[in-house]
Amino acid sequence: MKEDIEKIWAQIDADFEADDAQDVTEYLIKKGWNKGVENGVADLAESIVEQAFIEQDTLKVSPSEKYRIIKQLDFGGQSDIYLAERSDGIYHKTVIIKFISQLHHHAGAKQQFLQEMQMLADLNHPGVVGILDGGLTDQGQPWLVLDYIEGEHIDDYCLKQAASNQDIIKLIIDLCDALRFVHRRQVLHLDIKPSNVLIKRINQVPHPVLIDFGIAKKQQEQDDAAYGTPGYAAPETLKSESPPDIRADVFALGMLLAQLICRNDVSNVGLLSSQDRQELLSKHKASSDLQAIISQATQKDRNYRYQDTEAFRNDLNRYLLGMPLSMDSGLPQMIWKGVKRHKMLVTAASVAMIFAIYFAIQYTQEIRQLQRITLQEKQQSDELMNYMLDELFEELAKIGRVDVLKSVTEKSVNHLASQDPRAMTDLDHLQTAKAYMNAGQVFDALELSQQGKQAYLKAKENLKPLDSLPYAQVNKDNLLGEINIGLSQVLSSEGQEEATEKILTETIRITEGLQELGMLKNPLTLWEAYLQLGWHHLEYGKDRTAKDNIDAALMLSQAMLEDKNQNRAQWLYAHSHGLQLKAWYEIDFGTLDTGIQDLTNAVSFAQEAISSDPEDIKKLNNRRILLNQLGYFLLEKQAFDVALPYAEEAVKQGQQLQLKVPKNLEFKRELAVSYSTLGEVLQQLGNNESALNYYQASLNISELLATQDKNNYSTINDFAIDILLVANLNHQLGYQKEALNLWHKAADLMRPIQEKEPNNKYYNHTLFVALVQLKKYLEAKVLYQTLVDNGMDDQQIKDLLVQHQLSAWENNKKGPE
Amino acid sequence: MEYQQLTQALNQKPNDLSDHQKQDLTYVYSHLKKIARSQRFKVKGTGLNTTALVNEAWIKSQGSAKSFNDRNHFFAYCALAMRHILLNEAKKHRLITYVDNAADFEQPLIKEADALLDLERHLEKLKNFSPRLEQIFTYKFFGDMEFDAIAEVLNVSERTVFRDWKKAKAMLAAAMQ
Numbered sequence: 002m003k004e005d006i007e008k009i010w011a012q013i014d015a016d017f018e019a020d021d022a023q024d025v026t027e028y029l030i031k032k033g034w035n036k037g038v039e040n041g042v043a044d045l046a047e048s049i050v051e052q053a054f055i056e057q058d059t060l061k062v063s064p065s066e067k068y069r070i071i072k073q074l075d076f077g078g079q080s081d082i083y084l085a086e087r088s089d090g091i092y093h094k095t096v097i098i099k100f101i102s103q104l105h106h107h108a109g110a111k112q113q114f115l116q117e118m119q120m121l122a123d124l125n126h127p128g129v130v131g132i133l134d135g136g137l138t139d140q141g142q143p144w145l146v147l148d149y150i151e152g153e154h155i156d157d158y159c160l161k162q163a164a165s166n167q168d169i170i171k172l173i174i175d176l177c178d179a180l181r182f183v184h185r186r187q188v189l190h191l192d193i194k195p196s197n198v199l200i201k202r203i204n205q206v207p208h209p210v211l212i213d214f215g216i217a218k219k220q221q222e223q224d225d226a227a228y229g230t231p232g233y234a235a236p237e238t239l240k241s242e243s244p245p246d247i248r249a250d251v252f253a254l255g256m257l258l259a260q261l262i263c264r265n266d267v268s269n270v271g272l273l274s275s276q277d278r279q280e281l282l283s284k285h286k287a288s289s290d291l292q293a294i295i296s297q298a299t300q301k302d303r304n305y306r307y308q309d310t311e312a313f314r315n316d317l318n319r320y321l322l323g324m325p326l327s328m329d330s331g332l333p334q335m336i337w338k339g340v341k342r343h344k345m346l347v348t349a350a351s352v353a354m355i356f357a358i359y360f361a362i363q364y365t366q367e368i369r370q371l372q373r374i375t376l377q378e379k380q381q382s383d384e385l386m387n388y389m390l391d392e393l394f395e396e397l398a399k400i401g402r403v404d405v406l407k408s409v410t411e412k413s414v415n416h417l418a419s420q421d422p423r424a425m426t427d428l429d430h431l432q433t434a435k436a437y438m439n440a441g442q443v444f445d446a447l448e449l450s451q452q453g454k455q456a457y458l459k460a461k462e463n464l465k466p467l468d469s470l471p472y473a474q475v476n477k478d479n480l481l482g483e484i485n486i487g488l489s490q491v492l493s494s495e496g497q498e499e500a501t502e503k504i505l506t507e508t509i510r511i512t513e514g515l516q517e518l519g520m521l522k523n524p525l526t527l528w529e530a531y532l533q534l535g536w537h538h539l540e541y542g543k544d545r546t547a548k549d550n551i552d553a554a555l556m557l558s559q560a561m562l563e564d565k566n567q568n569r570a571q572w573l574y575a576h577s578h579g580l581q582l583k584a585w586y587e588i589d590f591g592t593l594d595t596g597i598q599d600l601t602n603a604v605s606f607a608q609e610a611i612s613s614d615p616e617d618i619k620k621l622n623n624r625r626i627l628l629n630q631l632g633y634f635l636l637e638k639q640a641f642d643v644a645l646p647y648a649e650e651a652v653k654q655g656q657q658l659q660l661k662v663p664k665n666l667e668f669k670r671e672l673a674v675s676y677s678t679l680g681e682v683l684q685q686l687g688n689n690e691s692a693l694n695y696y697q698a699s700l701n702i703s704e705l706l707a708t709q710d711k712n713n714y715s716t717i718n719d720f721a722i723d724i725l726l727v728a729n730l731n732h733q734l735g736y737q738k739e740a741l742n743l744w745h746k747a748a749d750l751m752r753p754i755q756e757k758e759p760n761n762k763y764y765n766h767t768l769f770v771a772l773v774q775l776k777k778y779l780e781a782k783v784l785y786q787t788l789v790d791n792g793m794d795d796q797q798i799k800d801l802l803v804q805h806q807l808s809a810w811e812n813n814k815k816g817p818e
Numbered sequence: 819m820e821y822q823q824l825t826q827a828l829n830q831k832p833n834d835l836s837d838h839q840k841q842d843l844t845y846v847y848s849h850l851k852k853i854a855r856s857q858r859f860k861v862k863g864t865g866l867n868t869t870a871l872v873n874e875a876w877i878k879s880q881g882s883a884k885s886f887n888d889r890n891h892f893f894a895y896c897a898l899a900m901r902h903i904l905l906n907e908a909k910k911h912r913l914i915t916y917v918d919n920a921a922d923f924e925q926p927l928i929k930e931a932d933a934l935l936d937l938e939r940h941l942e943k944l945k946n947f948s949p950r951l952e953q954i955f956t957y958k959f960f961g962d963m964e965f966d967a968i969a970e971v972l973n974v975s976e977r978t979v980f981r982d983w984k985k986a987k988a989m990l991a992a993a994m995q
Binding site: 006007009010013014017018021023025028029032034036037038039040041042043045046047048049050052053054067068070073081083085098100134136138142144146 | 987
């Protein structure tokens, strides 16, 4: 078509070049075109010319009785928007009429658009603009009639009202609610930005309303188009590799929050680097918590963002209430770190010791205040920096807020690096080493293990100049011991078996020497070195040396308990921890009975530690963990009657703890473990109905945890294991339908995870059990060999094979396939 | 207002205009409207004369307008303004028929709106084919400018303007068959 008309035009051009005197009308008739063009617009469109230049209200002529256009609000670009009045004969209403430029030509596209319209029209929420009508023109141009919201754009409103950060956060919380409503209906907005949020005032109270669902998409719809506005559009929407999901709206909302906090200082904070954005936010008195929230919402990788607006909203709310944020509380980095390091001691006190006080949230406000003051003064004094990294670290670690020290630590390290070593006195070197060590601890706690390692190494380097000075040796060695403990943890988590062993051995030599001279400042350093080395050997199967070191640790804590000058509660706690490690040693290399004896003792030490400090949550948690573990050991021994009271007590205490700290997910997880243990004990005692109840209780918690932490495979694995327990018991009790459903559920949960981590023996184990129960033998058999190779063919697997008459697999396992 | 700026303005969509250009256009708009209101009483029943509108605008603009130091450039600008005003007006009327199923399609406003929108589509195509043809057509058709005035604005001979006007009319007629 286009080429055709251009050919004709080229011909006309040539014709008039050849003869410019000819009359146009004659020329057109000669060509057979009987329709001409007027000489002026007044001839073509008289009424429109008149209409255009005469005031609207003096002219009553309108092609529509239903709508009267009052004025054009916006035109060009994406859409034409008109303010109009709608009259149904009874009442008048001001509305917005919007024509979207993008055309929908194909029948399929039209159909889809109309479906979307319906979907949007169904969104009836005060925070979402209402759609009154919509459709497509003959040319396929979409149009909408929308409620007219009388109000300003959210950024203008905040500026004019001089809204405080608190006011802004409240508005964003309202928007989270509106978006949650929208998302639950599988609709995405995908173009959240200041100009798409209006503030409607009802009785002087501002209510944000989301407008412009022009590019709203139903979730999971594949579309190649990029969405949204640069700066607000999440990175994945621009790449359009995978369809955007609700996390794209979370990103935009986070940017909107940042933009509002920055009071439009720049036109679009989303286009700044995250560092510049942080600086600007700081300038506008956004606390580090608020910055952390914004940063979490606007992570480039959507997997690291808040997974939905509800999580985002909850943190904003916690922030307003002055409570710790989800990244601190839920499953803090520090805990995970502990868990990773001490794989064998997942439920052990060593981990509990690190994190248990996390949830004493009442301190947070004070610490935040303290942080503010100290941050201001820090600039005046470098000494204060050391204070913060040392004593404040302890304080903050207790409530899990080491993160607030991150920037101080980085600055401190930079400052230290800029010092000239030649100008330093001996004391300076000692101070610098300590500062580096403190920095190392902070980095370490924040999972920045490489930076931590560098800091520890720097700390050691600064002790070198003191080697030749006899009078400095005591101070130097005391500090070296502490540095080495930190460094050994980093090395151990890197899997450096020899280096870890070497450094711990060296530490023990040094601190033992100091101890003999009575010059060891903190005996806990030596105790930690013993215990760490004991655990390290245990992990690498060196049972004899493991035992020696565990014993040494226990002897030390025992001796400290007899010393009246020592902090008794601290050593009671340490001693119970040592006994716990010994129990783990016993179950692997010694006798179960000794392990049980150790745990029984550990419980009584834990008990005594509590009596000196009955409200200390970490100690309460420690005790119930030990009780549960004792129940589990007795279960292994098949002493079910003896196990019962311990397992019951663990559950009881876990439930009490739950009342004190209802939101602590780690405590919940532990309670779930206690439920399972008790369930197993009851099942063994033949009380299947009660057992089922406890399994179900455990299952409920696992499900909660799994939904809260969707990307955490081990949480989902726990969930699946609980499902299998319940399923197997249902099966045993004759509830076949329930059992079958649950097996299916477990298999469905584990299949995708097993695909992603095919080498994880635990995941293979769980999936294998589910598959065999479902009689999917072919699929199961593939997994069987990996279980055997990893020594995971435990009693449960063996029983299962017998039950399903698959014992032949077992006989073939070592031979070639 | 420089010739360069004017042609620029003509070749751009309203949203792409500079603030200064928009200001000028707003000025022209409001003047055309004021004049139209007073004209209406003068020409009752016979319709409006766009030439009269623009002439009146020029006389009234003397002394207050900043950018227009040349009558012909002012006319050119008015032609552009007229095209924008009428296009928007036409769109508005046409669009409302989509929103209201019961709209009266026999209304002259709707028929004219269709015609204007149709013309606009072809003018956009013509601009791609030859920007000068489109400009000359706009000046003449929407602004009712004299050929010599257009020649001066575009810095070409009057004969060329006349020939191009014929070409543009023939081409648009051909396209709209």
